Amino acid sequence: MSDDSYVFGGPADEPAAPRDNNPPLSISELSFALKRTLEDRFGHVRLRGEISKVTRHASGHVYLTLKDDKACIDGVVWKGQARGLGVQPELGLEVIVTGKITSYPARSSYQIVIETMEAAGAGALLAQLERLKVRLQGEGLFDPARKQPIPTFPVVIGVITSPTGAVIRDILHRIAERWPCRVIVWPVVVQGDAACGQVSNAIRGFDALTPGGPIPRPDLLIVARGGGSVEDLWCFNDEGLARAVAAARIPIISAVGHETDTTLIDFVSDRRAPTPTGAAEIATPVLADLRAAVLDLDRRLVRAGGRLIEERRTRLRAVERGLPVRPEDLLALPRQRLDHAGSRLGSALHRNTAVHERRLISVAGRLSRGVLDRALERRRDRLGATAARYAPTMERRLDQEGARLAALVRALSSLNPATPKPGFARVESADGAMIAAAAALQPGQAVRLVFADGARGAHVDGDAPPAPRPKPAPKPAPKPRVPPPGQGDLF
Structure with missing residues (x-):
C-alpha cells in the first residue's frame, strides 16, 4: 500500500496515519524482554555468600537473601527443589549455591533461582559478632547486676x-x-x-x-x-x-x-x-489501672476505718455498763481512801520521828570523847612515824633545791644590767630609763653612761643640739676727748 492510500471503509477525503519506525513498548514487554536476556546470559551461575534472611512460605517455597561485604541478591528455592538441598538454609550460614539469574517483573528486581546449595562455613559477619559478644561479656557489660531499674512513674x-x-x-x-x-x-x-x-x-x-x-x-x-x-x-x-x-x-x-x-x-x-x-x-x-487501684485502696481504707471505729464503740459501751451512773459515785471510794490516809498521816510522822530518835540514841551511846581521842592519837603517831622516816630524804631534797636556787641567783646577779661589770656600761636616757636598742636613740640626744664605778653624760653621734648663741658684748664707754695741745678749756 502506498503512503497516499486511504483507510478502507473510511471517508474518501481522510488520509491514513503515518507509520512509526520506533513503536513504544509496554512495561510488560520490556520486563519480559529483560527477563529473557538475563536467563539467556546467566543461565547457570555459581555464587558464594552469607544467608542474611530466610522466609519459608506456606506454599513450601523458600525466599532468602545472599550477601557479602558489598552487595546482596535475593534468592528463591522452589518447593520441589527445597526438599533435595544439601543443606537447609539458616540465618548466618555461608553457602555456595548454583542456579540461574532471572527477574521478577512485578517488582523490577532480579533474583537467583537456586537449584543446589552446599555449606561453605559460618558467615564472617556473624562470626565477628559472636567474637565481639564474647569479649564484651568478659568485660562484664552483659552482667545483670550493672543494669539499672526502670522507673515506675x-x-x-x-x-x-x-x-x-x-x-x-x-x-x-x-x-x-x-x-x-x-x-x-x-x-x-x-x-x-x-x-x-x-x-x-x-x-x-x-x-x-x-x-x-x-x-x-x-x-x-x-x-x-x-x-x-x-x-x-x-x-x-x-x-x-x-x-x-x-x-x-x-x-x-x-x-x-x-x-x-x-x-x-x-x-x-x-x-x-x-x-x-x-x-x-x-x-x-496504665493510668486507669492506677486510678482503679487507688480507688480500691481508698474503699478498703474507709471500710477498715469504719470497722475499727465500730469495734472501739462496742468496747466503750461494754465498759460503760460496768461504770456507775454518776461521776461522783465513781470518785467517792478513792476520795474516802484519801481521807483515811490523811487522818493517819500525823500520827505516822510522830511514830517515824520516835523510831529515828531511838536509833540515834543507841548510836550516840557508842560515841565518846575517848574514842575520838584514841583515833586521833593513832593518826598522830602514824603521821609522826611517817615524818621521821621521810625527814632525811626531805632534808636532802631541800638542800639540793637550795643550792640550785643559790646558783640561779648568782647567775641572775651576773646578768643583771643594773650592776654592770667592769668594761661594760648601761645606757640611760635623761629621765633615767634604760635604753636597750639603738633604734630608740635620736641623733644629738643626751644620754647617761653608767659604769661599774660611776656615771658620765654623753651625746649620740650626729647633729648635736644647737649651742646657745653667745650674748653680744656691751659696747665700751666713749673715752673723754683730749683737747689738742695749745688749746685751752673753754669752761
Whole structure:
C-alpha cells in the first residue's frame, strides 16, 4: 500500500496515519524482554555468600537473601527443589549455591533461582559478632547486676528513633493512652553506616542534660526501630554504640526490630522489649489501672476505718455498763481512801520521828570523847612515824633545791644590767630609763653612761643640739676727748 492510500471503509477525503519506525513498548514487554536476556546470559551461575534472611512460605517455597561485604541478591528455592538441598538454609550460614539469574517483573528486581546449595562455613559477619559478644561479656557489660531499674512513674521519656517512620507514631500513641507524660524525640537515622554514630550521640546528648535545665532530663530512654533484615539492623551491632548504651546513666530500653530479631544493644541495655510498642508498655504504667487501684485502696481504707471505729464503740459501751451512773459515785471510794490516809498521816510522822530518835540514841551511846581521842592519837603517831622516816630524804631534797636556787641567783646577779661589770656600761636616757636598742636613740640626744664605778653624760653621734648663741658684748664707754695741745678749756 502506498503512503497516499486511504483507510478502507473510511471517508474518501481522510488520509491514513503515518507509520512509526520506533513503536513504544509496554512495561510488560520490556520486563519480559529483560527477563529473557538475563536467563539467556546467566543461565547457570555459581555464587558464594552469607544467608542474611530466610522466609519459608506456606506454599513450601523458600525466599532468602545472599550477601557479602558489598552487595546482596535475593534468592528463591522452589518447593520441589527445597526438599533435595544439601543443606537447609539458616540465618548466618555461608553457602555456595548454583542456579540461574532471572527477574521478577512485578517488582523490577532480579533474583537467583537456586537449584543446589552446599555449606561453605559460618558467615564472617556473624562470626565477628559472636567474637565481639564474647569479649564484651568478659568485660562484664552483659552482667545483670550493672543494669539499672526502670522507673515506675516516669515524668519525661526520651525516644531515639526516626521521626518519619511508623515506630514513633506507635510509641507516642501507646504512651498517650497509658500514661500521658512528656516525650522528647531525638531524630536519627536507623539504618546505614551513619546510624550507629547518630544513635550514640543521641544517648550521650540525653545523658549530658542537667536536671532542672531548659530541656528536661529524661527519666528513661527508648532506642527503637522497626523490623528488617540483618543488614538493616546491623548498625545496632556496633561496638561503640554498645559501649555508649552501657555507659549511660539513664536507664535504656532497647526496642530494635521484632521479637525474633536480636542485636548487640539488646544485651547491654537495661531492658529489652520485643517491639517498639512493647517498649512503650514497659516504660509506662496504665493510668486507669492506677486510678482503679487507688480507688480500691481508698474503699478498703474507709471500710477498715469504719470497722475499727465500730469495734472501739462496742468496747466503750461494754465498759460503760460496768461504770456507775454518776461521776461522783465513781470518785467517792478513792476520795474516802484519801481521807483515811490523811487522818493517819500525823500520827505516822510522830511514830517515824520516835523510831529515828531511838536509833540515834543507841548510836550516840557508842560515841565518846575517848574514842575520838584514841583515833586521833593513832593518826598522830602514824603521821609522826611517817615524818621521821621521810625527814632525811626531805632534808636532802631541800638542800639540793637550795643550792640550785643559790646558783640561779648568782647567775641572775651576773646578768643583771643594773650592776654592770667592769668594761661594760648601761645606757640611760635623761629621765633615767634604760635604753636597750639603738633604734630608740635620736641623733644629738643626751644620754647617761653608767659604769661599774660611776656615771658620765654623753651625746649620740650626729647633729648635736644647737649651742646657745653667745650674748653680744656691751659696747665700751666713749673715752673723754683730749683737747689738742695749745688749746685751752673753754669752761
